[in-house]
Amino acid sequence: MNMEFLVEVNGQIYEISELVKSVSYTDKLNDGCSKLEFSYIDDDLRIQNGSVVRFRYDEANIFYGYVFKHDQNKQKEITVTAYDQLRYCKAKDTIVVKNDTIDSLVRKMCNYFNLKVGTLASTGYKLPTSVQDDKTWLDIIYTAISDTLMNTGKWYCLRDEFGSIAVRDLEELQLDLVLGDESLVYDFEYEKSIDDNFYNQIKIVSDNEATGKRDVYITRDSGSIAKYGLLQYFEVLDKNYNPAQAKAKADALLRLYNREVETLELSCLGDVRVRAGNSFFGQIEDINLNRRLIVRSVTHKFIPVHTMSLEVML
The missing domain is CATH 3.55.50 (Phage tail protein beta-alpha-beta fold)
Structure with missing residues (x-):
């Protein structure tokens, strides 16, 4: 294990990797800032809110951010939460x-x-x-x-x-990595649901300034409604949408939401390349999985060994 853990306090930089007892890094896809949580035994170093934290593992850049919370117990163990710039x-x-x-x-x-x-x-x-x-x-x-x-x-x-804000095309974030039955995964949980984010009828309304009325656009999948019952998505568009755009949006929403929502959580040995938005090839025979998957969220834990828990999109 090659770990570099730097903190800057009052203009002074300290290397505390020998003091650190636990490190957890969490990243979610388009859902706020990434988070680094760590603890260390007080050695006369008092990290403060606003302190800069830089963490590298096996020569890979993992986290650069700022301390937002810290606390201490009677055993002099200090627990710290830091976030990246998106906070x-x-x-x-x-x-x-x-x-x-x-x-x-x-x-x-x-x-x-x-x-x-x-x-x-x-x-x-x-x-x-x-x-x-x-x-x-x-x-x-x-x-x-x-x-x-x-x-x-x-x-x-x-x-x-x-330490740099980026916008990435998810197609550019494909990893040459296989996770599954014979590659790094030691446990998984799989679920199929129509309880959330499943809709087989889309109803969109838009104010028509010319007529003073509301135009209504409905698209539906009759076969899906017969199978699951009617589950409707409703949205009011702003006046900048024309009829063609409104219909196109309704059709796109039906394509997006008219399918069972599958969730898969993997517990794996760690790979420093894996962040939310990255994708890898998943192979799990028990659930007939054999395709590329996008990481929705990941939590890496680095001590005593590097492991990661992933939630992926199916």
Whole structure:
């Protein structure tokens, strides 16, 4: 195990890898900042909120961020929680979206919070003009990612890459990695559900300024309704949608939501390359799994050995 653990306190940098008793790193796909939780035995070093933390493992960059919480017990063990830069983007504001793409919005966000910009994929799709009021910057960008996926079929993720904010095309995050029956996995849990995020009828309404009425667009799968019962998704669109766009969105939502939701959690030996948004090839015979999977969330634990728990998208 080759671990480098640096903290900066009051301008001084300390290497504390010999003091650290536990390390856990958690990352989720388009769901806030990544988190590093660790504990160490007090050796006259008192980490403070705002301290910078840099963690590398087996020469791989794992985490760069800032301390937001710390506590101590009677045994002088100090427990610390640090987040990456995206933690600051939970702030609410009023933001005008006009002639923007995902990457241009991210640049605006980084400029506002004085964050370092990393690799920003050029997404191309111009988002609908809107005024986003009392929303967090993260929520606005995640909505932009969802809108871009619906309209282009291209999926992106926002993440902090060791101190730089990045937008990545998920196709670029495919790993040459197999996880399954004979490769690193030692346990799994698998579930199929129609309880959440399953819809076989899509109903979209849009205000028609010309007629003063609401236009209604419905698309459905009769076979699915006969099998599972009617499960409806409903949304009110803003006035910037024309009839063709509204119908296209309804059709896209039905394609997205009209299938059983499968969840799979894997417990594996660790691989430092695995982050939320990365994908790998999964092979588990018991559930007839033999295809590429996207990581929805991952938690790495590094002491005493490196293991990881994954939730993947099926």
